[in-house]
Amino acid sequence: MAPDPEPSRTGRPDAHAPGRTYLRCWGTRGSxxxxxxxxxxxxxxTTCVEVxxxxxxxxxxxxxxxxxxGDDVYEKGPNSIHIFLTHFHWDHIQGFPFFRPLYDPDDVIHVVGPKQxxxxxxxxxxxxxxxxxxPVPFSVVAARMEFEHLNExxxxxxxxxxxxxxxxHPSFVTGYRITVRDTVICFIPDNELDGEIYDELExxxxQRIVEFVGDADLLIHDSMxxxxxxxxxxxxxxxxFEQSVRLAREAGVKELLFFHHDPVRPDDELDAIVERMAEIANRNGGGPVVGAAKEGVYHRMEGGS
Ligand SMILES: [Zn+2]
Ligand SMILES: [Zn+2]
Incomplete structure (x- = not known):
């Protein structure tokens, strides 16, 4: 996987070409x-990623x-869209009422997430x-909405x-392992790897999370x-950041993108952290490529072309 050589904030290069897989972050910030x-x-x-x-x-x-x-989908399609949710904290749902396809009667929107x-x-x-x-009631939504639960x-x-x-993470929160042909992307925006307070998950x-993200081409993980x-x-x-690097190394992940950036973290500080983490990740060799997720950048998945 590599960032698109000419990242664009407005276009979607070749995305409609059959067999081409792209990932783009539209929101990388937490809270x-x-x-x-x-x-x-x-x-x-705040959090939104498109694949x-x-x-x-x-x-x-x-x-x-x-x-x-939503504006991009409204202009370029398709009319059938899936939205997968990890959970319902504000920073993961607050943009939904402003998603333009909601108000288009030609659209079908499948919303999939964990029941609480x-x-x-x-x-x-x-x-x-x-x-x-x-101010706008849900009854004004014109698209055909389909809701499904996916807790496991x-x-x-x-x-x-x-x-x-x-x-x-507080409430019922999921991470996703996304496979398309031979490419695997894991998306886990909110997760406390060292937590000792989530009794029902012990x-x-x-071991389960190392297996879940095992050998992923790209892991996008909470590193707040x-x-x-x-x-x-x-x-x-x-x-x-260190916990995410440790997970990526243990699981044989090829590339790690830090995600859910702290709202008070300036860009320059993130740059310095990425540099430090790249050294730690590759100590003794064989570690993942590391970076911090950036809004607007296209990532072309190598396996998908
Ligand atoms: Zn969050
Ligand atoms: Zn959360």
């Missing part, structure tokens, strides 16, 4: 949008980044469009197979904190 001069290179929008293969467009999470993606106890996905989504939170197991969409695993979590910051944030549901 809350953080626009400003210090965050412009890695981006200020394309030919005419199939899959969207992962609906943070504020999904607004601009007895609250289903449809109610979780419609709830944020209640009159206290948002697999899901097929086009040439893609998706597997989910529950991870360590024992065996460490430094080791120095982490002690004061233990139990908040997020990992450190």
């Amino acid at each position: 809350i949008p953080s626009p400003g001069n210090d965050t412009v290179r890695y981006g200020g929008n 394309c293969d030919g005419d199939t467009r899959l969207i992962f999470d609906a943070g504020s980044g999904i607004r601009a993606l 106890k007895d609250i289903d996905v449809q109610n979780l989504f419609a709830g944020q469009m209640g009159p206290i939170y948002f 197991g697999t899901y097929e969409a086009g040439d893609f197979t998706l597997e989910v695993m529950r991870v360590r 024992p065996g979590f460490e 904190y430094t080791e120095e910051e982490y002690p004061g944030r233990k139990g908040w549901g997020h990992s450190t």
